[in-house]
Amino acid sequence: MTTVLKLGGSVITDKDRAETVDGESLERAAAAIADAVSDSTETDGGLVVVHGGGSFGHPAADAHGVTTTAGTDDAGAVTEIHAAMTALNGFVRRALLERGVEALPVYPLSLAARNREGDLALPTESVETMLEEGFVPVVQGDMVTHAGRGATVVSGDELVAELARGLDADRVGLCSTVPGVLDDERVVDRIDSLADVESVLGGSESTDVTGGMRGKVETLLGLETPASIFGLEGLEGFLAGEDVGTTVG
Ligand SMILES: Nc1ncnc2c1ncn2[C@@H]1O[C@H](COP(=O)(O)OP(=O)(O)OP(=O)(O)O)[C@@H](O)[C@H]1O
Numbered sequence: 001m002t003t004v005l006k007l008g009g010s011v012i013t014d015k016d017r018a019e020t021v022d023g024e025s026l027e028r029a030a031a032a033i034a035d036a037v038s039d040s041t042e043t044d045g046g047l048v049v050v051h052g053g054g055s056f057g058h059p060a061a062d063a064h065g066v067t068t069t070a071g072t073d074d075a076g077a078v079t080e081i082h083a084a085m086t087a088l089n090g091f092v093r094r095a096l097l098e099r100g101v102e103a104l105p106v107y108p109l110s111l112a113a114r115n116r117e118g119d120l121a122l123p124t125e126s127v128e129t130m131l132e133e134g135f136v137p138v139v140q141g142d143m144v145t146h147a148g149r150g151a152t153v154v155s156g157d158e159l160v161a162e163l164a165r166g167l168d169a170d171r172v173g174l175c176s177t178v179p180g181v182l183d184d185e186r187v188v189d190r191i192d193s194l195a196d197v198e199s200v201l202g203g204s205e206s207t208d209v210t211g212g213m214r215g216k217v218e219t220l221l222g223l224e225t226p227a228s229i230f231g232l233e234g235l236e237g238f239l240a241g242e243d244v245g246t247t248v249g
């Protein structure tokens with residue numbers, strides 16, 4: 001089984017304090033991943049970890065007026081946003097390495113690009129070889145060059161979708177601050193089309209340049225592999241092969 005798991009920036013950072021990690025949540029996520037990597041047959045085919053921006057990437061991108069569609073030609077701005085994400089990537093990898101997970105960084109800025117239509121091309125050879133060699137790739141939401149627009153943001157959710165396609169992943173999970181997609185505080189079990197949930201989907205409570213829950217569901221609906229959206233309390237279960245939270249697709 002090849003699994004692609006996103007740790008939402010809203011989970012592993014304090015979204016209301018600039019560039020601050022939520023240490024307790026990151027430790028809890030890293031412990032669940034370390035257990036799964038050492039014990040569970042569910043992750044035998046490899047586990048790719050992707051992480052979002054939280055209070056690292058989003059405020060930096062917002063300050064420069066950059067989103068997934070609004071770009072910049074300013075290399076200083078691109079580097080600043082990229083550096084904020086790289087700093088968070090370092091925290092995630094350190095938490096994993098401390099628990100014996102052989103984590104390696106993957107920086108989409110140097111690997112991926114968007115064409116004029118905004119479609120993302122993400123070569124997967126390096127991630128595939130990392131998996132074959134027993135490493136756990138840790139891929140950050142990032143900036144990418146974008147034909148005709150300089151550089152734009154690439155969200156962790158888009159990277160999850162591209163990696164799931166490119167690696168032909170068996171399981172996809174998005175761990176966020178909510179226990180799933182909520183409809184009046186109740187977790188929606190399954191979403192097959194955007195129309196099912198359009199009225200309840202919103203953005204994010206904090207600064208978020210990539211579309212919050214609505215962007216997440218839209219991105220996941222385009223996938224062949226069903227994807228789960230769940231909270232930190234569902235992470236162990238997801239990694240053990242259980243159905244948790246909301247299934248999209
Ligand atoms: N119907 C809904 N159900 C659940 N959450 C929703 C809904 N509508 C909007 N949201 C918001 O979506 C947020 C989750 O999206 P967000 O983009 O913040 O998560 P993330 O992927 O974990 O973080 P990041 O984008 O920083 O990586 C929730 O915290 C909530 O505020």
Ligand SMILES: C=C(C)CCOP(=O)(O)O
Nearest residue numbers: 052053057141155156210
């Ligand atoms: C803001 C940047 C650079 C990445 C955002 O990724 P996301 O938090 O998954 O939407």
